[in-house]
Amino acid sequence: xxNTVNQHCLDSIVTLSKNRxxxxxxxxxxxxxxxxxxxxxxxxxxxxxxLVRRKLARPLESTLTVEGALTFAxxxxxxxxxxxxxxxxxxxEAKASAFSLIDDLRxxxxxxxxxxxxxxxxxxxxxxxxHMLACMVISAGIAEQAKLDDHDxxxxxxxxxLHDLGEMYINPxxxxxxxxxxxxxxxxxxxxxxxxxxLVQELxxxxxxxxxxxxxxxxxxxxxxxxxxxxxxxxxxxxxxxxIADTAAGICARTKSGAVSRIALALKVVPEEYDRKYVSALLxxxxxxxxxxxxxxxxxxxxxKAVEIAHRIAAAIRVAEASQQQGTTPFSRELAxxxxxxxxxxxxxxxxxxxxxxxxxDSLDQDPALLNEIRVAVAELEWRLRDLARNTFVxxxxxxxxxxxxxxxxxxxxxxxxxGHPAGEQAPPQA
Ligand SMILES: [Fe+2]
Ligand SMILES: [Fe+2]
Numbered sequence: 001x002x003n004t005v006n007q008h009c010l011d012s013i014v015t016l017s018k019n020r021x022x023x024x025x026x027x028x029x030x031x032x033x034x035x036x037x038x039x040x041x042x043x044x045x046x047x048x049x050x051l052v053r054r055k056l057a058r059p060l061e062s063t064l065t066v067e068g069a070l071t072f073a074x075x076x077x078x079x080x081x082x083x084x085x086x087x088x089x090x091x092x093e094a095k096a097s098a099f100s101l102i103d104d105l106r107x108x109x110x111x112x113x114x115x116x117x118x119x120x121x122x123x124x125x126x127x128x129x130x131h132m133l134a135c136m137v138i139s140a141g142i143a144e145q146a147k148l149d150d151h152d153x154x155x156x157x158x159x160x161x162l163h164d165l166g167e168m169y170i171n172p173x174x175x176x177x178x179x180x181x182x183x184x185x186x187x188x189x190x191x192x193x194x195x196x197x198x199l200v201q202e203l204x205x206x207x208x209x210x211x212x213x214x215x216x217x218x219x220x221x222x223x224x225x226x227x228x229x230x231x232x233x234x235x236x237x238x239x240x241x242x243x244i245a246d247t248a249a250g251i252c253a254r255t256k257s258g259a260v261s262r263i264a265l266a267l268k269v270v271p272e273e274y275d276r277k278y279v280s281a282l283l284x285x286x287x288x289x290x291x292x293x294x295x296x297x298x299x300x301x302x303x304x305k306a307v308e309i310a311h312r313i314a315a316a317i318r319v320a321e322a323s324q325q326q327g328t329t330p331f332s333r334e335l336a337x338x339x340x341x342x343x344x345x346x347x348x349x350x351x352x353x354x355x356x357x358x359x360x361x362d363s364l365d366q367d368p369a370l371l372n373e374i375r376v377a378v379a380e381l382e383w384r385l386r387d388l389a390r391n392t393f394v395x396x397x398x399x400x401x402x403x404x405x406x407x408x409x410x411x412x413x414x415x416x417x418x419x420g421h422p423a424g425e426q427a428p429p430q431a
Pocket of ligand 1: 163164192217218
């Protein structure tokens with residue numbers, strides 16, 4: 001994959017070269033033997049025109065060296081600095097000896113191509129870099145509580161550092177968009193775990209488990225998430241741990257107060273999604289919190305929204321059941337069946353949140369903390385419907401036109417807006 005130059009990655013490397021020298025440590029040839037760039041020559045924007053969409057004899061990432069490239073020791077120092085600034089990460093540092101796990105890895109050599117890419121992320125994409133560090137610190141907190149052995153800790157820390165590096169190969173307008181992406185845009189973003197795995201597999205000799213953890217960090221134990229895996233196979237146990245750290249790090253970055261309670265809620269609202277023992281390990285590492293959850297949209301019309309989500313789940317279950325029976329390919333029937341199972345879990349979660357009992361809601365006005373908690377739970381469930389819609393689209397679209405046609409009604413029932421349709425739109429009856 002990496003012999004064809006990726007425009008977005010090349011843009012980042014050229015931008016990096018404006019701040020620190022990046023040079024070719026070997027002559028760069030295309031796949032027909034034409035010399036494009038001489039060894040030792042510094043990278044400049046002239047390289048962009050020569051290389052973009054060209055097939056090279058060797059991946060560009062393996063040919064370039066950046067001066068002062070990031071080392072694992074730099075990463076550890078940055079983890080410490082971040083923990084000193086973010087109270088949630090500081091809790092891990094203060095409570096557990098998690099940092100000694102990371103410190104022990106100070107001398108790990110990061111492979112050259114990845115050092116180049118990580119240096120670019122550190123200099124250009126500060127939020128992404130902070131997210132990688134937060135994932136490492138949180139993973140270390142879980143690893144320490146779960147008493148992982150040295151080999152697993154090493155695999156986990158490398159995976160946490162590298163898990164989103166594949167995003168460098170995707171249009172930054174999609175990766176860093178603050179708006180909701182539609183299904184076609186989402187398809188690009190959803191490829192980052194696979195690209196990350198290929199980076200490790202094709203450009204380094206790191207253990208295959210690192211690539212596997214990167215591939216599976218958005219998978220959930222109930223079969224939701226992406227990329228899809230055979231429902232009979234569980235993700236690698238360290239990928240299940242990394243998925244928890246990734247979710248927690250995301251919440252940590254966007255939540256001003258009550259982060260621990262919010263993390264606990266996100267990881268427990270659908271109990272089938274995350275590995276219980278690692279969730280417990282994280283909550284022990286984070287310790288108790290007295291601050292209550294804050295809702296991003298306090299006036300969201302909690303009860304109406306909850307009723308709407310409950311109806312949407314019930315309607316999607318009916319469509320999934322119909323698709324399971326009427327699908328003309330084994331793929332359509334199996335996927336509809338999987339989604340049916342995931343929706344049942346969401347329905348159970350909805351009921352256990354107790355939000356549908358209108359009488360109870362009236363009394364909740366007296367308890368703002370609990371009301372906020374319910375609001376956030378409803379938002380979490382709504383988010384899962386969108387994710388399910390987009391991931392169903394990606395899987396069906398890759399499979400074929402027939403499958404996509406047959407599953408469009410289900411995608412619309414899950415979240416019509418993900419397909420760019422008005423909310424609540426239904427599929428026309430199939431001919
Ligand atoms: Fe990711
Ligand atoms: Fe991530």
